[in-house]
Amino acid sequence: MxxxxxxxxxxxxxxxxxxxxxxxxxxxxxxxxxxxxxxxxxxxxxxxxxxxxxxxxxxxxxxxxxxxxARIKEDDASVPYLYNGYFYITRFETGKDYPIYSRKKGSLEENEEILFDCNELAKGHSYFQLGGMSISPDNKFATFGTDIVGRRIFTIQVKNLQTGEILSDKIENVTGSSVWANDNQTIFYTRKDLVTLRSDKVFKHKIGAVENDDVLVFHEKDETFDVSVSKEKSRKYIVILSSSTLTTEFQILPADKPDDKFKVFQKRTRGLEYGISHFGDSFYIVTNKDKAENFKLMKTPENATSKDNWIDVIPHRTDVLLEDIEIFKDYLVVEERSNGLHKIRIMPWSGKGEYYLPFESETYTAFTTTNVDFDTEILRYSYQSMATPSSVIDFNMKTKTKEVKKEQQVLGGKFDKNxxxxxxxxxxxxxxxxxxxxxxxxxxxxxxxxxxxxxxxxxxxxxxxxxxxxxxxxxxxxxxxxxxxxxxxxxxxxxxxxxxxxxxxxxxxxxxxxxxxxxxxxxxxxxxxxxxxxxxxxxxxxxxxxxxxxxxxxxxxxxxxxxxxxxxxxxxxxxxxxxxxxxxxxxxxxxxxxxxxxxxxxxxxxxxxxxxxxxxxxxxxxxxxxxxxxxxxxxxxxxxxxxxxxxxxxxxxxxxxxxxxxxxxxxxxxxxxxxxxxxxxxxxxx
CATH class of the missing domain: 3.40.50.1820 (Alpha/Beta hydrolase fold, catalytic domain)
Incomplete structure (x- = not known):
């Protein structure tokens, strides 16, 4: 130097x-x-x-x-996942910096439909990010957000996937993510305060309407909270989450009734944290209720959601942190952490034969990934360690067999994890x-x-x-x-x-x-x-x-x-x-x-x-x-x-x-x- x-x-x-x-x-x-x-x-x-x-x-x-x-495979692609009749894929082409988002209808043998080529969208910009892509329930439209500065302030637009046309809808100064109601016409999105960049408002937008006509659904006035909006895996509910470091509050709305009012799931109580997952006629709740420092799993009927109705499913444990759950038709999958290491626990709803996935290393990471389908025996998870490249694995929860769908390739011929x-x-x-x-x-x-x-x-x-x-x-x-x-x-x-x-x-x-x-x-x-x-x-x-x-x-x-x-x-x-x-x-x-x-x-x-x-x-x-x-x-x-x-x-x-x-x-x-x-x-x- x-x-x-x-x-x-x-x-x-x-x-x-x-x-x-x-x-x-x-x-x-x-x-x-x-x-x-x-x-x-x-x-x-x-x-x-x-x-x-x-x-x-x-x-x-x-x-x-x-x-x-040179170690990175340039023409790389994600493992496809099936959602609502389409296989979705993210891929990269040699010599190009940005991803291409595509899908195939019904089968991986079908023709590819390119949803967004970010290399084209990024032209003329020194910075570009696409985020919050969301497909309408009828598969005909996609909302997406773009940021061309890097300040995490996005503009949402809508693409007609049948014609390729970008509609006139343009919603600025937002987080980028949006959620479709089941009518294929209504989206909910979150807007940022332009000074603090805090996500503080949820709006409702009808496709084709001008931005000024959008309806304010919820304003989070407490400056210690951020707000987000999402859809349950069951697709039955749209949910608003208000969250701070120590406290959460959800509001729910049937996705079939976008013009109804959101209902508070359990009103905020300082120090009470909870997360919800809908299944059947119930909600499953990961929470620290009752001084459960490491969190526990509870459930409640979907028509009686206040905490007075919650009952234990997996009680609190002082030596195990309950991090998250994934719900399937026949299985409950629980992500835990014990002695600093990830554990994935498979629990059949029948109550018989629960087990943990076996992991041998002490320097590994394992977590569930894209599991958007209820009615499947396949759990998709990711595994890697300090010396083992990341892999995406499909695990059959019934037969206990696994298929490595993809292991990160390290090119050049010199790498050997041993x-x-x-x-x-x-x-x-x-x-x-x-x-x-x-x-x-x-x-x-x-x-x-x-x-x-x-x-x-x-x-x-x-x-x-x-x-x-x-x-x-x-x-x-x-x-x-x-x-x-x-x-x-x-x-x-x-x-x-x-x-x-x-x-x-x-x-x-x-x-x-x-x-x-x-x-x-x-x-x-x-x-x-x-x-x-x-x-x-x-x-x-x-x-x-x-x-x-x-x-x-x-x-x-x-x-x-x-x-x-x-x-x-x-x-x-x-x-x-x-x-x-x-x-x-x-x-x-x-x-x-x-x-x-x-x-x-x-x-x-x-x-x-x-x-x-x-x-x-x-x-x-x-x-x-x-x-x-x-x-x-x-x-x-x-x-x-x-x-x-x-x-x-x-x-x-x-x-x-x-x-x-x-x-x-x-x-x-x-x-x-x-x-x-x-x-x-x-x-x-x-």
């Missing part, structure tokens, strides 16, 4: 921020002015600096990109808690402290970061890297308590868990501080910001993707997307005890004059979840205060949002940047 280029220095313009009598000076508050040319100029200068400093690695980045791309070792190891946290870590590395590795090691984690919102396969990751493993996922508190891998112990006033457990996992892999001689790297994105980027303030000497390098690092200012600004809905996760800083606790860990507020690791920070100008100015301000403050000569990069995608680039292979270019950062620090050039 070049040593001659000078890093840009952001202008200091002090802003005094006061709350609870506490004054904070934010020297870079001005960077939140997205339309200010001075802000754009600064971001461009940071990009220029990154490009100049990494000029010597550009060819390596290109080689890495081609290497990773060349890699995967294991689950357990670190001990500072409070004695055992933290699982999923690890994968190439055979022959010596545990002598000299191995480069990339440790990844997330640790928020109860989102479990399960062991998964990545063909791109092979570019690190084959060059001697160890890769690991730390299943730290704040996720839900070991049950609901795992989440509760890593949020609000226990948030610091997330950070100290990661640090203790880092110390453990060093103590076990997997690596050393000279070769240990950390990676996290979004709330995982907050984790990165916290650990480099707390224990910077543990890491040689850190990758922070779209990092949420300015916790207090963001959580005090209720005009920013997501803020009000997050109080149950982080706390409300308008309350002093939460303000004080946030201030004690907020990465931006805790940058000090000390040595920091080498750091690569990425963001998107149009990010709707973590605004670009959080990483921009953080990097500016780090530049001003850090006492080392290590690398610090801010790389802003000026065309994309939270998810990064939209093209299938464009995203690999971002991975190539990250990998080249790591490999260059390790002086690995091949």
């Amino acid at each position: 070049s040593e001659t280029v000078k890093a840009p220095i952001a202008t200091i313009k002090p802003t005094i921020l006061e709350k609870h009598g506490d004054k904070r000076t934010d020297n870079y508050f001005w960077l939140n002015q997205r339309e200010n040319p001075e802000v754009i100029d600064y971001l461009n200068k940071e990009n220029d600096y990154y490009n100049a400093m990494t000029a010597s690695t550009k060819q390596f980045q290109s080689d890495l990109f081609e290497e990773m791309k 060349n890699y070792i995967e294991e689950r190891i357990w670190a001990t946290a500072n409070d004695g808690t055992k933290i699982p870590i999923s690890v994968v590395y190439k055979k022959g590795l010596k545990k002598d402290g000299s191995n480069p090691f990339l440790l990844y984690a997330y640790g928020s919102y109860g989102a479990s970061m399960d062991a998964y396969f990545s063909s791109a990751r092979l570019s690190l493993l084959d060059r001697g890297f160890v890769y690991a996922i730390a299943h730290i508190r704040g996720g839900e891998e070991l049950g609901r308590h795992w989440y509760e112990d890593g949020k609000l006033l226990k948030k610091k457990n997330t950070f100290t868990d990661f640090i203790d996992c880092s110390k453990f892999v060093i103590a076990e001689k997997f690596t050393s501080p000279e070769h240990l790297y950390a990676e996290g994105g979004s709330a995982g980027g907050l984790l990165m910001g916290a650990i480099v303030n707390m224990e910077p000497q543990l890491y040689h390098g850190v990758i922070a993707q779209v990092p949420f690092v300015d916790v207090i200012s963001t959580m005090l600004d209720d005009s920013i997307p997501l803020t009000t809905g997050e109080y149950d996760e982080w706390g409300n800083p308008n309350v002093k005890k939460y303000y004080d606790y946030m201030k004690s860990y907020s990465p931006y507020d805790n940058v000090v004059s000390q040595d920091y690791p080498n750091m690569y920070v990425s963001t998107g100008l149009h990010d709707s979840q973590v605004q670009y100015w959080e990483p921009a301000k953080w990097v500016a403050k780090l530049r001003a205060l850090k006492t080392d000569k290590n690398i610090l990069f801010l790389d802003t995608n000026m065309d994309a949002g939270h998810g990064g680039a939209s093209g299938r292979f464009e995203a690999l270019k971002e991975v190539a940047k990250e990998f080249s950062f790591l490999l260059d620090l390790e002086k690995i050039k091949i």
Whole structure:
């Protein structure tokens, strides 16, 4: 990397921020002015600096990109699934970045009908995403949403699948998803607040009508709730879901009666979470009712849905987290998590002969996928591990036989999963808690402290970061890297308590868990501080910001993707997307005890004059979840205060949002940047 280029220095313009009598000076508050040319100029200068400093690695980045791309089957297709008389397929063509959605009537031998070729729709746009495709019950129309900015604001349109015509209906500023009533004329959709981007309204639209005629069906006025609309698998009910971190509320409407009023299923009660699935004359409910921390399964008659009528089907268990259910005509399928691992439980409605699918690895992920048909004995699920490519499996629940419909191909002829070792190891946290870590590395590795090691984690919102396969990751493993996922508190891998112990006033457990996992892999001689790297994105980027303030000497390098690092200012600004809905996760800083606790860990507020690791920070100008100015301000403050000569990069995608680039292979270019950062620090050039 070049040593001659000078890093840009952001202008200091002090802003005094006061709350609870506490004054904070934010020297870079001005960077939140997205339309200010001075802000754009600064971001461009940071990009220029990154490009100049990494000029010597550009060819390596290109080689890495081609290497990773070469492992991917370009002319790939999903496993078809049958829905309402048609087989639906998503496929890719060689040399093209975007998917093609198609279907075949009745048989896979029939002619293909192309529904949407996203390569055509994306022409002229630097970013494109199609979402929320929904087919009318008579199979004649499709609604679909498009986003051409990356801010997750969609426009819904309607396509006549018989003529290919795009109808005049155009519904803007929406989430992109929509649901058909059974009359083939009415759709329900959700609209976003244009300031906060909170999904807060459900509208009803009649095909052919102008948008101004749409009827407001429901307005979610509580700013801590988001709203969505969907259709039950039975196709009998349309449901509205209002959800916050701790509370849910459903409303139901017979899909045959779109002009009737929705009825509340069970009114919201703070702390009561539930999810519903309709079957026969009943609803099955996954819920935490009666202090069922790990959730249980209950049922209720469809005409008596309040919680007073709910009865237990699967009682609460302290050692098993009930995650979801899938209902079939003859079987109930239950997705559970025990000791941090997925379990799939098959329960015949007859009550006889229930069993679990057998899984042998300790670093795997298994979950049900597309199961849209009630009347079948076939369960479709996905399986993968750190060393085993993802596969889609059809399992016959009656005969207990399985058919692998597809295993992800790793092209190039060099990949053999037997060349890699995967294991689950357990670190001990500072409070004695055992933290699982999923690890994968190439055979022959010596545990002598000299191995480069990339440790990844997330640790928020109860989102479990399960062991998964990545063909791109092979570019690190084959060059001697160890890769690991730390299943730290704040996720839900070991049950609901795992989440509760890593949020609000226990948030610091997330950070100290990661640090203790880092110390453990060093103590076990997997690596050393000279070769240990950390990676996290979004709330995982907050984790990165916290650990480099707390224990910077543990890491040689850190990758922070779209990092949420300015916790207090963001959580005090209720005009920013997501803020009000997050109080149950982080706390409300308008309350002093939460303000004080946030201030004690907020990465931006805790940058000090000390040595920091080498750091690569990425963001998107149009990010709707973590605004670009959080990483921009953080990097500016780090530049001003850090006492080392290590690398610090801010790389802003000026065309994309939270998810990064939209093209299938464009995203690999971002991975190539990250990998080249790591490999260059390790002086690995091949």
